[in-house]
Amino acid sequence: PYMPEVKPATGKKVAIIGAGPAGLTAAYFLAQEGHKVKIYDAMPAGGGMLRYGIPEYRLPKAILDKEIELIERMGVKFKYNTRIGTDISLEHLLQKNDAVFVGIGAWLSSAMRAKGEDLPGVLGGIDFLREVSLHDSVEIGDTIAIVGGGNTAMDAARTAVRLGAKKVMVLYRRTRNEMPAEDIEIIEAEEEGVEFTYLVAPIEVIEGNGRVKAVRCQRMKLGAPDKSGRRSPEPIPGDEVTIPADLVISAIGQR
DSSP, rough: OOOOOOOOOSSOOEEEEEHHHHHHHHHHHHHTTEEEEEOOOOOSSTTTTHHTTTTTTTTTTTHHHHHHHHHHHHOOOOOSSSBBTTOOOOOOOOOOOOOEEEEOOSSOOOOOOOOOTTTTEEEEEHHHHHHHHSSOOOOOOOOEEEOOHHHHHHHHHHHHTTTTEEEEEEEEEEEEGGOOOOOHHHHHHTTTEEEEEESEEEEEEEEEEEEEEEEEEEEEEEEEEESSEEEEEEEEEEEEEEEEOOOEOOOOOOO
16 A cells, blocks of 8 residues: 655645545645645545546546545545535635645536537536436437547447447548547447547537437538648538437547
8 A cells, every 4th residue: 555755744725626636646646745725626536537538448447536536545534525616715715725726627528519519418428427427327219329539429329339338330531540538449439339420520410209209410621731740521512311319428628
């Protein structure tokens, strides 16, 4: 059992907002320097995205708990279920501490900018993963469409497979070559039965009985490279496809 050396107390106090990777790391090094540290987090347990955004099969939570336990043994205090601005003010933390570190993460899913994306049955990728980690399951239906090509999209797709979805599809507006997800993630998703449809971009989520029943997509072609170095997707006028889905997960980025 590893225990880092902790310097004598300095008498300085630091409040940390957010118990995710940034907050935990800051707490670890500040505690080593002998400062008194307290972390405030809105969620019921520490880890931030490590706990609520990365599925169990990729990061076993027992490993995360051990890391947090070490930081607690170093003298860091944790206050969970506490949201700054609601349960406690930032002004109060600034008055009571010598410094405040803010590491609140990117918990808002980016919008698809498609008509009907506020329908029941449309979820952000990070919201879907958080619901699963909090409740061990989420109502998904049989057919799931995931929009996006990054690691969050792969996590959502592979989690949906584990929840028992009959058909899981990833819809991506470029081709396999441009996907930002780790190659191994894509390969393993394919091995687990996830279907990939390339060169499609959602333009409308279609409603049936008050919730999502399909997603209408514009077919795309690749044009000249953009500033990321990847070729830009361009719409093919008049070429559309409608894909039935019980649940649409938008995993195109976070802010």
